[in-house]
Amino acid sequence: MEYLQITWFVLWSVLWVVYFALDGFDLGSGILMNFISKNDDEKRAVINTVGPFWDGNEVWLITAGGATFAAFPKAYANMFSWFYIPLFMVLIGLILRGVSFEMRGKTESKKIWDVFIFVGSLLPVFLLGVAFGNIWSGVNITEKGYTEGTLGLLNFNGILTGFTFVVFVCMHGALWLYYKIEGEFKLRIYGVVRKIWYVSAFLFGIFILFIPHTLNPNFNLNSFSGYLTVIFYGLAAFMIILIKKSIDKGRDYISFLKSFVFMIFWFAGGFASQYPNLIPSKNMEFNVSIFNSSSSFYTLKIMTIVALVFVPIVVAYQIWIYKTLNHKINPVDKESLFY
């Protein structure tokens, strides 16, 4: 039983990590779009870089949600009802954003879509950051569950992690656009990339200093989860330096790939730190862990088989489609703009 619960903690973390590493760049592109584009064609270029991919990326979120439901129903029920308003706002943001990508090109007025794309990208990233900031530093759970509402989540750790999510995602998005876009616009994005890197490196430092998990009473540096956390954060630090080197050399594709790996390591560090809890509690008595919230052995076994068969297939065709549609986009060349 235990090894299946641990397997599902790993799979659960992988789904979230891949979600952030993939959707991160299109969310980041959405946040940056209005600020880096000089005209409508450049905005369209930004949307066209993420056009074929954003929906497929977002399915990782749905899968993460579904997997939480199937493998850890109690954690799913608690997490989603305790963080009700923030999650509702995440959903509204994603709804408005997704619709905007598809509808912007089909209507006369563009202003409202531009606002929705910005807000709909920023809000989910920030709020998911707030949620995970609270999870990684331990949530105030009592015998009645978590009862402090939305304001109770907006503490130092929550807000710091929220900002960190936003900035990392912006760097990820900027590097994606730097890789996908051609022409004069690319040069301007390069300027943005260089600036965002410094902000990211700075915030990474702050985050490490105040690592929210030092506030999580469950976290023990001298444990398997502690070692893993240190290793993942170390690798993330290493990656962020490597990103800088590639940026300096102007290697667009490699910088983006490194940013992708950076996102994976950084999030993996966060998830490793909370093991074996899904919602760590300040009062350790009320931890929602993989051991007290999981489905039955039988269900976990079936879900493991499903995941091991289908997730590799999904990854394979998703990679194939990224490779197939790897053309670059130039805002001056209107033929390349579909949306």
Added chain:
Amino acid sequence: MDLLFLSRLQFAMTAAFHFLFVPMTLGVVVLVAIMQTFWYKTGEERWLKLVKFFGKLFLINFAIGVVTGISLEFQFGMNWAEYSKYVGDIFGVPLAIEATVAFFLESVFLGLWIFGWNKVSKKIHLISIWMVALGSNLSALWILFANGFMQRPVGYILANGRVELVNFSEFLLNQYGWVKFFHTVFGAYVVGAFFVMGVSAYHLLKNRESVFRSSFKLAAYFGALSSVFVFIFGDFHAKDISKFQPTKFAAMESVWETKKGADYPLIVVPDEKNEKNLVEAIKIPKFLSILAAYNPNYEVKGLRDFSKEDRPPVLITFLSFRIMVVLGFLFIALSFISVYLSYKNKLDNILFLKAMLYSIPLPYIAMQLGWIVAEVGRQPWAVYGLLKTKDAVSQNLSLNQVIFSFLGYGLVYTFLGILGFYLMVKNAKKSID
């Protein structure tokens, strides 16, 4: 106004809204895929034009459908936490599989289809739209397995204070879920067929030689076939309902007294308060028993056999069911006339074309009514016989939180509804000849 009521209202609203877009996705994607197959095989320009035209309408519809779907999956945890804890061991499984097996296929290949024109070979491009069709239909299958369990729970035991899965193959072979799947999916194909016929009729009214002749004809055959299957599976479905959900069946037909060899009155006026029918006229002998079990002497359970708190709302369930059935017969009639006229090359009756244009909303209405029968008719249960809806709602929410989200969804969905309707009409009117 209490939290339970508002949560129910919110779920009903968000599910009904989402379900305005799902059937059109399921139906039109298959038609677009067939059109693209014709283009691939024949190279005829008209099919390409039609693929692009209906493809665009499909995308507008799909965009709203896909974004409003996420909030449904999340609402189980957000508003129905007790439900999620109680049945998550089973119910989470089809949801997770749906995302892994179906949503990825649908979303990833749709991206390739939209952006792949001229970038991938015609064959790969054709395969991608079929993958989208496969993905969306598979997602219907898994979500109806999930719903099938709520209607007729199988493959479980009660253990550790919750429902636990013990037999996955029994869960997968739940006849209730399969029949419901075919009934629903063929219903969705009727929505798609009437949509394509209606839009084509609009253009045929303007230009009799339009390329929309071809799409009308294709959709007519598709609609005729699908509407017959809706009927057949609907009939099977009624047998499962009478067997496994006697309260729902009694409410659908407004039956108060248990009776062997029950007659079927064509005209019924229920009087829910006094637990009887005010009017029962034009009776077909023993037909209700035949509908319930193919057996003229079958005993049909009446609602009075069940205590009041175990009965669903009768009037809504009854009316929704009756109107749905009448519409179902109308679809068979209209699509067979359409097949006949297309076959005889006589698509010039202005009145008929207008009727087809204004029939576009009817299958949508029938789909919504069908879901009302399924979900309202299951009340007071969330999972039939196992968990009541009132025990399923989240315990730690405050009323203000739900008021906030209810108003938020209401506002955003109203905006999306107006937007979708406006864009659909605008793009459907564009000529492609």
